[in-house]
Amino acid sequence: EPEVTQTPSHQVTQMGQEVILRCVPISNHLYFYWYRQILGQKVEFLVSFYNNEISEKSEIFDDQFSVERPDGSNFTLKIRSTKLEDSAMYFCASSGQGALEAFFGQGTRLTVV
Amino acid sequence: DAKTTQPPSMDCAEGRAANLPCNHSTISGNEYVYWYRQIHSQGPQYIIHGLKNNETNEMASLIITEDRKSSTLILPHATLRDTAVYYCIVRGDTGTASKLTFGTGTRLQVTL
Numbered sequence: 214e215p216e217v218t219q220t221p222s223h224q225v226t227q228m229g230q231e232v233i234l235r236c237v238p239i240s241n242h243l244y245f246y247w248y249r250q251i252l253g254q255k256v257e258f259l260v261s262f263y264n265n266e267i268s269e270k271s272e273i274f275d276d277q278f279s280v281e282r283p284d285g286s287n288f289t290l291k292i293r294s295t296k297l298e299d300s301a302m303y304f305c306a307s308s309g310q311g312a313l314e315a316f317f318g319q320g321t322r323l324t325v326v
Numbered sequence: 327d328a329k330t331t332q333p334p335s336m337d338c339a340e341g342r343a344a345n346l347p348c349n350h351s352t353i354s355g356n357e358y359v360y361w362y363r364q365i366h367s368q369g370p371q372y373i374i375h376g377l378k379n380n381e382t383n384e385m386a387s388l389i390i391t392e393d394r395k396s397s398t399l400i401l402p403h404a405t406l407r408d409t410a411v412y413y414c415i416v417r418g419d420t421g422t423a424s425k426l427t428f429g430t431g432t433r434l435q436v437t438l
Contacts (some may be wrong), residue, residue: 248370255429255430269425306369306370314372315372318369319368320367
């Protein structure tokens with residue numbers, strides 16, 4: 214069964230550093246998303262991406278964040294100048310034509326120290 | 327997107343049906359009801375969705391009331407692996423990359 218793959222599974226970074234979280238969406242999907250979940254809190258929407266541009270972004274997704282689809286398979290989330298409060302699970306998701314159900318990856322646990 | 331209300335927790339004996347309710351009284355005509363679950367800290371997993379008719383797939387059944395103000399997710403024979411947080415989400419036009427807005431969900435505990 215096709216799945217969304219995220220790497221790394223766990224990333225530890227020092228405050229102020231830049232991190233890139235990587236995702237391989239399901240092949241032939243067209244819509245891509247990033248969500249995050251701070252420990253013990255709700256899953257929060259960050260950004261959606263379609264046709265090589267951002268479709269929607271939340272208030273969380275400020276200038277510190279950026280997304281890119283550098284090639285035909287990868288979808289990345291870059292976080293610049295990380296802060297302690299960026300520590301969270303980051304989930305990538307993708308959906309196909311018609312944008313019905315979204316399939317989530319297993320997440321990257323980001324720990325900022 | 328319409329807001330949903332779910333009980334914070336429920337218990338179910340293994341092998342029995344788990345019926346998870348959701349209220350979405352402000353749902354509008356073009357909004358779908360989606361159910362996802364999250365096992366421990368894994369990524370949310372899609373279960374089922376519907377607009378106005380009842381739906382069934384290999385995982386669950388979704389019963390939507392005629393006025394669409396509430397719905398029930400039914401896991402017909404719950405197993406220990408169904409222990410998870412279940413999210414009922416109302417989502418707008420699925421023709422675009424519209425977001426899923428997760429609430430706090432229902433924590434379902436399946437016991438022996």
